Amino acid sequence: DGGITQSPKYLFRKEGQNVTLSCEQNLNHDAMYWYRQDPGQGLRLIYYSQIVNDFQKGDIAEGYSVSREKKESFPLTVTSAQKNPTAFYLCATRRSTSGRETQYFGPGTRLLVL
Amino acid sequence: QKEVEQNSGPLSVPEGAIASLNCTYSDRVSQSFFWYRQYSGKSPELIMSIYSNGDKEDGRFTAQLNKASQYVSLLIRDSQPSDSATYLCAVTGAGSYQLTFGKGTKLSVIP
Numbered sequence: 001d002g003g004i005t006q007s008p009k010y011l012f013r014k015e016g017q018n019v020t021l022s023c024e025q026n027l028n029h030d031a032m033y034w035y036r037q038d039p040g041q042g043l044r045l046i047y048y049s050q051i052v053n054d055f056q057k058g059d060i061a062e063g064y065s066v067s068r069e070k071k072e073s074f075p076l077t078v079t080s081a082q083k084n085p086t087a088f089y090l091c092a093t094r095r096s097t098s099g100r101e102t103q104y105f106g107p108g109t110r111l112l113v114l
Numbered sequence: 115q116k117e118v119e120q121n122s123g124p125l126s127v128p129e130g131a132i133a134s135l136n137c138t139y140s141d142r143v144s145q146s147f148f149w150y151r152q153y154s155g156k157s158p159e160l161i162m163s164i165y166s167n168g169d170k171e172d173g174r175f176t177a178q179l180n181k182a183s184q185y186v187s188l189l190i191r192d193s194q195p196s197d198s199a200t201y202l203c204a205v206t207g208a209g210s211y212q213l214t215f216g217k218g219t220k221l222s223v224i225p
Contacts, residue, residue: 058212
């Protein structure tokens with residue numbers, strides 16, 4: 001079974017706590033992305049990685065950190081500096097075919113603050 | 115600041131009708147255009163991509179692109195209740211793989 005997996009499906013964060021969201025893919029795609037979606041809003045880019053050991057900040061990187069040690073994995077840490085973390089977090093990979101670039105999404109992780 | 119605008123809806127159409135979803139974008143050099151469908155509580159699913167002016171058809175879906183007017187649309191023929199979802203328009207700029215998303219249009223197909 002191929003694709004993008006995200007875990008956990010639901011995550012609860014306590015005040016001042018760092019939490020890590022997992023994203024794994026077996027599609028052999030080089031590029032991976034993290035987005036945040038708030039109710040009634042479009043997706044906003046947090047971080048992206050074009051290649052292993054390299055990543056770039058997106059539009060709303062403050063309060064988040066990432067790593068890309070393996071091609072298959074791109075975990076996102078929501079730090080205590082992120083004051084409003086409640087949202088739906090989506091991981092995506094990008095497929096390149098004949099010069100066309102297409103992004104596909106994992107099932108998402110819903111983060112709630114206790 | 116690149117912007118992608120969609121009417122938030124809800125757009126209600128009767129079953130069997132044509133649903134027309136519209137999207138405008140601000141970056142004149144945008145290159146690639148996508149429509150994603152998102153069911154409530156689920157992640158977005160790619161349903162159409164379009165790269166050049168004109169129409170592209172895939173089953174009941176037709177994407178239309180007019181770069182001069184900076185306008186892209188999605189037509190859904192013979193709408194079904196299962197088409198009820200939020201439809202997200204997304205755009206990439208020239209030389210960039212970054213997607214800019216609209217806020218989505220909520221479609222409701224009434225049986």
